[in-house]
Amino acid sequence: MSKIIELKKVNKWFDKFQVLKDIDLEVAPQEKIVICGPSGSGKSTLIRCINRLEEHQEGNIVVDGTELSESTKNIEKIRAEVGMVFQQFNLFPHLSILDNCTLAPIWVKKLPKKEAEEIAMKNLTRVQIDDQALKFPGQLSGGQQQRAAIARALCMEPKIMLFDEPTSALDPEMIKEVLDVMVDLAKGGMTMIVVTHEMGFAKEVADYMIFMDEGKIVERARTKEFFEKPKSDRTKLFLSQIL
Amino acid sequence: MKFITKPSKQNIKTFLPTGLVLAFISIFDVFVNAFFNYNLFSFLPSQLSYFLPLILGFTGLYLIRIEFSGYRSLDILNKNINSSNFNALLTLLTVFIIVKSIPPLLNWFILDANFVGNTKEDCTGDGACWVFIKVWFNRFMYGLYPNAEQWRINSAFLILFAVVGVSFFVPTKIKKYFILFLIFVYPFFGIKLISGGSFGLEYVESAAWGGLSLTFIISAFAILFCFPIGVFLALGRRSSLPAIKYISIGFIELWRGVPLITVLFMSAVMFPMFLPDGTFIDKLIRVLIAITLFEAAYMAEVVRGGLQALPKGQYEAARSLGMGYWRMNLLIILPQALKLVIPGIANTLLALVKDTPLIFVVGLMELAGMIGLAKTNPKWLGMAMEGYVFAGLVFWIICYAMSRYSQNLEKQLSTER
Numbered sequence: 056m057s058k059i060i061e062l063k064k065v066n067k068w069f070d071k072f073q074v075l076k077d078i079d080l081e082v083a084p085q086e087k088i089v090i091c092g093p094s095g096s097g098k099s100t101l102i103r104c105i106n107r108l109e110e111h112q113e114g115n116i117v118v119d120g121t122e123l124s125e126s127t128k129n130i131e132k133i134r135a136e137v138g139m140v141f142q143q144f145n146l147f148p149h150l151s152i153l154d155n156c157t158l159a160p161i162w163v164k165k166l167p168k169k170e171a172e173e174i175a176m177k178n179l180t181r182v183q184i185d186d187q188a189l190k191f192p193g194q195l196s197g198g199q200q201q202r203a204a205i206a207r208a209l210c211m212e213p214k215i216m217l218f219d220e221p222t223s224a225l226d227p228e229m230i231k232e233v234l235d236v237m238v239d240l241a242k243g244g245m246t247m248i249v250v251t252h253e254m255g256f257a258k259e260v261a262d263y264m265i266f267m268d269e270g271k272i273v274e275r276a277r278t279k280e281f282f283e284k285p286k287s288d289r290t291k292l293f294l295s296q297i298l
Numbered sequence: 299m300k301f302i303t304k305p306s307k308q309n310i311k312t313f314l315p316t317g318l319v320l321a322f323i324s325i326f327d328v329f330v331n332a333f334f335n336y337n338l339f340s341f342l343p344s345q346l347s348y349f350l351p352l353i354l355g356f357t358g359l360y361l362i363r364i365e366f367s368g369y370r371s372l373d374i375l376n377k378n379i380n381s382s383n384f385n386a387l388l389t390l391l392t393v394f395i396i397v398k399s400i401p402p403l404l405n406w407f408i409l410d411a412n413f414v415g416n417t418k419e420d421c422t423g424d425g426a427c428w429v430f431i432k433v434w435f436n437r438f439m440y441g442l443y444p445n446a447e448q449w450r451i452n453s454a455f456l457i458l459f460a461v462v463g464v465s466f467f468v469p470t471k472i473k474k475y476f477i478l479f480l481i482f483v484y485p486f487f488g489i490k491l492i493s494g495g496s497f498g499l500e501y502v503e504s505a506a507w508g509g510l511s512l513t514f515i516i517s518a519f520a521i522l523f524c525f526p527i528g529v530f531l532a533l534g535r536r537s538s539l540p541a542i543k544y545i546s547i548g549f550i551e552l553w554r555g556v557p558l559i560t561v562l563f564m565s566a567v568m569f570p571m572f573l574p575d576g577t578f579i580d581k582l583i584r585v586l587i588a589i590t591l592f593e594a595a596y597m598a599e600v601v602r603g604g605l606q607a608l609p610k611g612q613y614e615a616a617r618s619l620g621m622g623y624w625r626m627n628l629l630i631i632l633p634q635a636l637k638l639v640i641p642g643i644a645n646t647l648l649a650l651v652k653d654t655p656l657i658f659v660v661g662l663m664e665l666a667g668m669i670g671l672a673k674t675n676p677k678w679l680g681m682a683m684e685g686y687v688f689a690g691l692v693f694w695i696i697c698y699a700m701s702r703y704s705q706n707l708e709k710q711l712s713t714e715r
Contacts (some may be wrong), residue, residue: 135620145615
C-alpha cells in the first residue's frame with residue numbers, strides 16, 4: 056500500500072536543543088495513529104512538521120507525494136489538504152462559526168459562497184453544532200469551540216487530519232463530546248494523526264501507537280500489542296503512570 | 299469626653315437635617331458671593347467670613363457622613379464624594395471653584411460680550427468681541443479663496459457629506475461601491491473641483507486655500523493615505539524578509555525621530571533644491587506628502603502593537619487552512635489587530651488633525667493660521683483671545699466627534715459579548 060505521509064531521518068533543532076532525533080514514520084491512507092509521550096518529548100513538533108508549521112532541518116518529509124522543503128512553493132496546497140486541530144482551538148474570534156468554516160473554502164479553494172455554506176452546514180451538523188452556526192466563538196463552550204474547529208478543518212475536505220492535544224484544554228465533562236466526534240471521523244475513514252493522552256480513545260480507534268521520549272520514537276506498535284506487551288521499559292513506566 | 303457623638307443611624311434624625319442645612323448655607327453663601335457679589339456674613343470679622351463657607355460645609359458634610367443610613371441616595375453620595383474628611387474637603391473646594399468661575403466665564407462669553415457691529419470700535423462691552431469672528435468668519439472658513447468661487451468648496455463638502463450620509467442607509471452589498479468611490483474617486487474629484495483649471499472652472503492656486511476648509515482637506519488626505527501606508531509599514535517591520543524589514547524599521551525610526559515642524563520646513567524649502575530645474579511640485583502637495591509619511595510612521599507602530607497582541611495560534615490556524623501571507627493578514631490578522639488598536643488609531647488621527655496648524659511654517663494658513671493672521675491686522679489688534687478661543691472650540695468639536703465615532707466603532711465591532 057502506498058504511503059500518504061513518509062518521514063525519513065528527520066532532525067530538528069530549536070537553537071542548540073535537538074527536539075526531533077532521527078524520526079522515521081510512515082502512514083498509509085486511512086490509518087489512524089496516536090502519538091503519546093511525556094511533555095517536551097517532541098510530539099507536537101513532530102505533527103507540526105507534517106504541515107510545515109515548523110521547519111525541519113535534516114531528513115525528508117513527503118506528504119501526499121510532495122516533498123516539504125525550503126523551496127516548496129505549493130506549501131499552501133499541501134496545507135489545504137492537511138487539516139489541523141489545535142489544543143487552544145484557535146477559532147477566529149471576529150467571525151461567526153459559519154464564517155470561520157466558509158472563509159478558507161471561499162478564499163483558498165475558490166468555492167462559490169453558497170456551496171461553501173452548504174459544506175459548512177453539513178460539517179457543523181456532523182459535529183452537532185449546526186444550531187450555533189451564527190454565533191461567535193466567544194459565545195460557545197470549550198467543547199463546542201473545539202468541535203467547531205474540527206468542522207472548520209473538515210470544510211477544506213482534507214485527506215489527512217492532525218490533532219494536537221485536542222482535549223487538553225477542556226473541562227472533563229466536555230472531553231467526551233469532542234472524542235465522540237473524533238471517533239465518528241475515524242470510523243468514516245479519515246487518515247488521522249492524533250497527539251493525545253486519552254488512552255481510551257487510542258484503544259478504540261488507533262491502528263498504531265507511537266511512544267516518544269526526548270525527541271525519539273521509543274516504540275511503535277500495533278495498538279493491542281502496545282498496551283498488552285510494551286517492549287521498552289520507558290513505555291512500561293509511562294503506561295503505568297497514565298493508565 | 300465625647301464632645302460630638304459620631305454620626306450614626308441612632309442620631310440620624312438630628313444630624314442629617316443639620317448637616318444638610320449647614321452644607322446648603324455654605325454653598326449658598328459662595329453662590330450669592332459669586333453671582334451677586336454680596337457677602338451674607340459681612341457682619342463677621344473678614345478672615346472668619348472668608349473661611350466660613352468652608353467651615354460650615356466641612357461640618358455639614360461630617361454630620362451627614364452616616365454609614366448604612368438606609369437612604370440609598372445618601373449612601374451613594376457619601377461613598378462617592380464624602381467618604382473621608384479629606385474627600386469632603388476636596389468636594390467642597392471643587393464645588394466652590396466651579397461656582398466661583400461660572401459668573402466671570404458667563405460674563406466674558408455672553409453677558410458682557412459684543413455681537414453687534416462691524417468694526418473693533420463697536421466692541422464697547424467688557425466681554426469678548428465676537429464681532430471679530432463674525433467679520434472674519436468667511437476668511438476663517440475659506441482662507442484667501444476668492445469669494446465668488448467659494449461655492450466650489452461648499453459643494454465639494456456637501457457632496458462628501460451626502461455620499462457619506464447615504465452610505466449609512468444603503469444595503470451592505472452596495473455599500474462597498476460607496477466606500478470605493480470615497481477612497482479612489484472622490485479625493486481627486488474634490489481636489490479638481492476646488493483647484494479648478496479645467497471644465498470652465500477658474501484656477502485657484504493652493505496658496506490661496508486656507509481656513510477651516512484647508513484643515514479638512516489636509517486632515518482628510520493625510521488620514522486617507524497614512525492609514526494604508528502605516529499598515530504596510532507595520533507588516534513590513536514584522537516581515538521575515540530582511541530587506542523589507544530593515545527598510546521599514548529605517549523609515550519608521552527616521553520619521554518618528556524628526557519633529558513635524560522640521561519635516562514641513564524641509565518639504566517646502568529644501569526639497570525643491572533637489573529637484574531638477576523646471577520641475578515643480580505644488581507646495582500643498584509636498585506638505586501633504588510630508589504630513590502623510592510622518593503620521594504613517596506613528597500609525598505603523600500603533601498597528602504593530604495590535605499585531606503583536608494577537609496570539610500565535612491565529613497565525614498558525616490561518617496557515618494550517620492553506621492561507622498564504624496576504625490572505626492570512628487581510629482576512630484574519632488585520633481585522634482583529636486593527637479592532638484592538640482603534641483607540642490608538644483614533645489617538646494618532648486626532649493628533650494629526652491638531653498638528654495641521656503647523657503648516658504655517660511654510661506659509662499655508664488653515665484655521666489657526668488665518669486667526670493668527672487676522673489678529674495682526676492693524677484694525678483688529680488685541681483680538682488674540684477671541685480668535686484662539688474660537689479655534690480651540692472648533693478643533694474640540696472636530697476631535698470630540700472623531701473620538702465619539704471611534705468609540706462607536708469599537709462597540710459595533712466587538713464580538714466578545
